[in-house]
Amino acid sequence: MLDELFARLREATAPAEIEALQDGIWQIWLTAGHPVLDKRLENGMRALSADEYTLAIQEFTFLIEAAPEYAEGWNKRATAYYLRGEYKASLRDAxxxxxxxxxxxxxxxxxxxxxxxxGDARGALRYLTRLEQLCPAWPGLQTQLRTLRNGLREGPG
Structure with missing residues (x-):
């Protein structure tokens, strides 16, 4: 199912279609596969929404320790670290x-x-180029890529 959604995302051009496919993918990603883990994910997301980042990080850390191969646990903790201003931890988890x-x-x-x-335009470009491979028509992506590429061509000052 996930592979099919990604195949369709690669071909999608309409923003509404891209959003619908993203939503379908998120639905799959947001299922940890066990009631206890799903509850911890839900608790962490609720804490994240309430700006309770420490609690969110605790919930997502529990999830990561219990199911280290579950990517969304890492993603949610990366988000919580980012929102708390802990960019190195966020980068590591992402x-x-x-x-x-x-x-x-x-x-x-x-x-x-x-x-x-x-300030790492090359690093940003590397990740956006990978995103382009998933969905070239991602809203705003081509503008971001163009801006980064132009900035790298022009060089600093």
Whole structure:
């Protein structure tokens, strides 16, 4: 099912279709596969929504320790670290996501944003190029790629 959704995402051009396919993929990713783990994921997401980042990180850490191959546990903890301003920890966890699910567009986008924030245009471009392979028509992606490529061609000052 996931492979089929990604195949369709690669061909999608309409923003509404891309969003619907993303939603379908997220539905699969947001299932840890065990009631206890699903509950911890839900608790962590609720804490994240309430800006309770420490609690969210605790919930996602439990999830990671219980199911280390479950990519979304790492992704959610990366998000919590990012929102708490702990960028190194967020980068580390986002890379773990991609080890488990190389097509994780949320992690790719997040890594691109963080690399750009840190002044690493090449790193940002690397992750956005991977995202382009998943969905060339991703809204706003081509503009981001063009901006980064132009900036790299022009060089610093």
């Amino acid at each position: 890379r773990q996501v991609l080890r488990r699910e190389p097509r994780h567009f949320g992690a790719l986008w997040g890594l691109a944003i963080m690399h750009r924030m840190l």
